[in-house]
Amino acid sequence: MSPHEQSRLHLTRRAFLHDSGLGLGRIALASLLAGAWEPRASHAATTAAAADPLAPKPGHFAPHAKSVIHLFMAGGPSHLDLFDFKPQLAKFEGKPIPPEVIGGQRYAFIRADAAALGPRFKFDKHGQCGAEIAEVMPHLAGVVDDICIVRSLRTDQFNHAPAQIFLNTGFAQPGRPSMGSWVTYGLGAETRDLPAYVVMSTGSGISGGAANWSAGFLPTVHAGVRLRNSGDPILNVSSPAGIDREAERATFDVIGQLNRARLDAIADPEIATRIASYEMAYRLQSSAPELMDLKSETQATLDMYGVDPAKPSFARACLLARRMVERGVRFVNIYHEGWDAHSDLVGNHKKNCGETDQGAAALVKDLRQRGLLDATLVIWGGEFGRTPMIESNVALKRSLGRDHHPQAFSVWLAGGGVKPGLTYGRTDELGFNIVENQVHVHDLQATVLNQLGLDHERLTFRYAGRDFRLTDVHGRVVRDILA
Numbered sequence: 001m002s003p004h005e006q007s008r009l010h011l012t013r014r015a016f017l018h019d020s021g022l023g024l025g026r027i028a029l030a031s032l033l034a035g036a037w038e039p040r041a042s043h044a045a046t047t048a049a050a051a052d053p054l055a056p057k058p059g060h061f062a063p064h065a066k067s068v069i070h071l072f073m074a075g076g077p078s079h080l081d082l083f084d085f086k087p088q089l090a091k092f093e094g095k096p097i098p099p100e101v102i103g104g105q106r107y108a109f110i111r112a113d114a115a116a117l118g119p120r121f122k123f124d125k126h127g128q129c130g131a132e133i134a135e136v137m138p139h140l141a142g143v144v145d146d147i148c149i150v151r152s153l154r155t156d157q158f159n160h161a162p163a164q165i166f167l168n169t170g171f172a173q174p175g176r177p178s179m180g181s182w183v184t185y186g187l188g189a190e191t192r193d194l195p196a197y198v199v200m201s202t203g204s205g206i207s208g209g210a211a212n213w214s215a216g217f218l219p220t221v222h223a224g225v226r227l228r229n230s231g232d233p234i235l236n237v238s239s240p241a242g243i244d245r246e247a248e249r250a251t252f253d254v255i256g257q258l259n260r261a262r263l264d265a266i267a268d269p270e271i272a273t274r275i276a277s278y279e280m281a282y283r284l285q286s287s288a289p290e291l292m293d294l295k296s297e298t299q300a301t302l303d304m305y306g307v308d309p310a311k312p313s314f315a316r317a318c319l320l321a322r323r324m325v326e327r328g329v330r331f332v333n334i335y336h337e338g339w340d341a342h343s344d345l346v347g348n349h350k351k352n353c354g355e356t357d358q359g360a361a362a363l364v365k366d367l368r369q370r371g372l373l374d375a376t377l378v379i380w381g382g383e384f385g386r387t388p389m390i391e392s393n394v395a396l397k398r399s400l401g402r403d404h405h406p407q408a409f410s411v412w413l414a415g416g417g418v419k420p421g422l423t424y425g426r427t428d429e430l431g432f433n434i435v436e437n438q439v440h441v442h443d444l445q446a447t448v449l450n451q452l453g454l455d456h457e458r459l460t461f462r463y464a465g466r467d468f469r470l471t472d473v474h475g476r477v478v479r480d481i482l483a
Contacts, residue, residue: 068377068448123135126141150424156406201335367414
């Protein structure tokens with residue numbers, strides 16, 4: 001150790017602050033300035049990158065998929081009644097589940113010693129793979145050889161909004177970038193005529209709200225764009241009355257010149273977002289109506305999905321999602337809210353399966369027929385599962401339902417380099433705990449990014465003093481389910 005290094009060890013904190021010329025006030029100011037500017041590398045580099053924030057970018061390695069369609073069944077479908085058949089649970093019906101199985105878990109609406117509730121639907125094996133699917137999903141049963149069912153997903157969150165936000169952003173509170181935002185940040189856009197990240201909703205509302213598709217601390221150009229079911233598909237895109245295309249183009253050009261001058265001066269990425277939004281709005285005036293017009297679809301295709309072109313539906317959203325990935329959209333979210341079966345699970349799941357089963361299965365079939373399935377990763381699932389125990393509460397007028405269950409739930413995936421015809425993971429004989437091949441939510445997120453050619457540990461953004469990523473400090477790619 002040199003004499004200089006030895007002397008530094010004996011410096012007091014006050015002497016260090018004095019000798020280095022940094023008082024506490026200067027440190028505070030430096031921290032504030034760092035927090036405000038650290039996402040930017042340098043003025044020149046940031047200005048160049050911000051000039052086209054959605055320019056296509058190479059991933060970390062060769063991708064298996066180009067696009068993702070995430071069919072989010074908000075509310076928590078019951079794995080026990082759809083994908084994870086448990087004959088032993090039927091034998092326990094009416095009896096408390098053994099305490100050693102529950103392990104001290106507490107619930108919001110039921111007691112831990114509530115009686116077991118057996119599977120509510122008949123299960124059969126389907127396809128060459130022999131996957132077990134409940135009778136309320138007959139259309140999905142017809143494509144089981146194209147899908148991978150994961151029966152061992154686990155989340156950290158118990159309530160709807162935190163669990164939905166956690167699955168979409170990797171964090172339970174609003175403010176983090178969503179998966180679609182991370183994808184467009186990492187890869188850019190393949191199309192200039194439609195948003196790179198589109199969100200649709202066909203249910204009764206989404207507990208986590210817009211936090212599910214927010215760009216968080218990323219530039220807001222990466223936020224999901226909500227596509228509406230009626231009226232103008234995208235708000236604030238139609239030209240005002242009396243303004244023709246030429247006048248509008250001239251207006252956008254002037255505004256663009258002013259915004260670019262300001263961007264060159266201060267390199268604020270939100271100005272680049274504003275420029276991109278104006279240009280996208282102009283292009284959407286022609287591309288959005290063309291996307292929504294289903295007249296070019298054959299009657300056979302409409303019948304396969306079960307679509308009435310004039311009526312909003314989950315099936316119509318699935319067909320639109322196929323049209324979007326054909327046109328280069330990177331990431332599509334379709335939310336179908338309503339699976340929260342605290343009461344009348346049978347009626348709830350019959351209704352929701354009736355609304356979603358045909359469209360979801362048709363999407364897989366349609367993508368395969370068009371040669372798009374290999375390049376499109378389809379994901380189906382909710383934010384958590386449902387308890388093996390019954391929920392019945394006279395005061396709340398609830399009976400024959402199930403409570404929230406974060407310890408285990410099921411999802412399925414198709415295309416995008418995922419092994420078809422595979423059932424992966426296993427829960428115990430009562431469907432309470434995972435006993436084989438657990439997949440955490442962060443593992444699912446890491447796997448989705450991997451299939452798009454992105455390393456979840458390298459896809460980071462520096463904010464508030466540290467590098468953030470979708471999977472926080474966790475996650476592994478589930479290679480067992482990859483082809």
